[in-house]
Each structure stands twice: as C-alpha cells, then as structure tokens.
Amino acid sequence: MLSKSGCPTTMLSIRDALEAVEGRWKLLILFSLSQGPKRFKQIAREVQGITDKTLSKELKSLEANKLIDRKVYDTFPPTVEYSVTSHGLSLEKVLDELHYWGLAHRKEVIGK
C-alpha cells in the first residue's frame, strides 16, 4: 500500500478510519461494550476517569459512526442500553494490526 503512493482515495479511507477511533476514550468504550450490552452508568464505572459529559458525547459520536447501537426499553422508568454493532466488531482486524505494530514499534523505538 505504501507503494501506491499518495492516492487520494487511499488517504481518505485511512483518515476516515483514524477519525472513527481517535481520542482517548472511543476504544475504551468499545472494549467495555465488547463484553456485552451495558447501561450508561455501567460504562461510566468501567471506563475509569471519564466524565458523564464526555461519555455522553463519545457515545453519540460512536452511534453516529454506527459502531454502537442505543436501545430504549419500554420499562418504568425507561431503560437505555448500548451495544457494539457488527460494524463496530469489524474493527477487530484493524485493532489487531495496530496492536501488533504498536508492540513492534515500542520495541524498535524504546528498545524493549
């Protein structure tokens, strides 16, 4: 891919992917939801250090990117649950590659 140098479509798609997972929180939220559907307060407890305001913003962004699903149950009071979509799960291969390369990178730069 590095040899199909600078192709605008390639760059665009890579930008899209980087944007979908950027920031400190999105991956942590996805990790938390990968264990199963959760309610707001449960996620807030598991993703340590996140404020309610930020969590709310990040959940909206993840939902807009169709990485997670928000479901409202007709209970009293209403229950809201978040879960990873199949599109969100498809990130797995990307995260794997990032993970392996990140490990090699750490070794290369920091020297083990």
Next chain:
Amino acid sequence: MLSKSGCPTTMLSIRDALEAVEGRWKLLILFSLSQGPKRFKQIAREVQGITDKTLSKELKSLEANKLIDRKVYDTFPPTVEYSVTSHGLSLEKVLDELHYWGLAHRKEVIGK
C-alpha cells in the same frame, strides 16, 4: 481482540501506533518517500500545502520514531536525503487494514 477487553498493554500498543501516524501530514510524507529517497525540497513540493516549518517538524518526529532515515552526504554544499526505514515499511499492513476498514466504514455511514 475486542474481546480481550480493556487490557492495558493492548491499549498502550494501540495508542503508540495511533500516535505514530496521527495528524494530517505523517502518512502523506511516508507515501511520498515510499517511492524512493528524497531531498527536503522534493518532499515539500509533493506534499501539497505543507509549510517548510511543519515539514521540518514532522520529519524530525518521523525520524525520532525510526520511521524514516536522514542521511547527510559529504558534497559541496552538503546534500541531505530522507528515506523510509524497514520499520516504516512495516506500517504497510496496518495501513492496508485501516484502508479497507475505512472504505467499508464510508459505505456503512455515508451509504456508498
């Protein structure tokens, strides 16, 4: 990977990888250099819109991350050439995955 939820080492390595390629310019510079070693002015011409100051900063960051190599030739005046390292080339698989997922993401979210 999404199922080994929230493991700190995993998150760290993914952060490392994301940081190494973040921003608007690093990938474009790597793409430009993937065609062969180049001098500063050549890169500045190919990576459209980048200022000399930013290019200089990004080249230093890429060099610190061992993604590119800087070679000074003993000519008169001295010539400086930049090239992609084997570590920089190892980004290929990561970029491929980001690219494919980004394409699928665009389809999913924007609807083709």
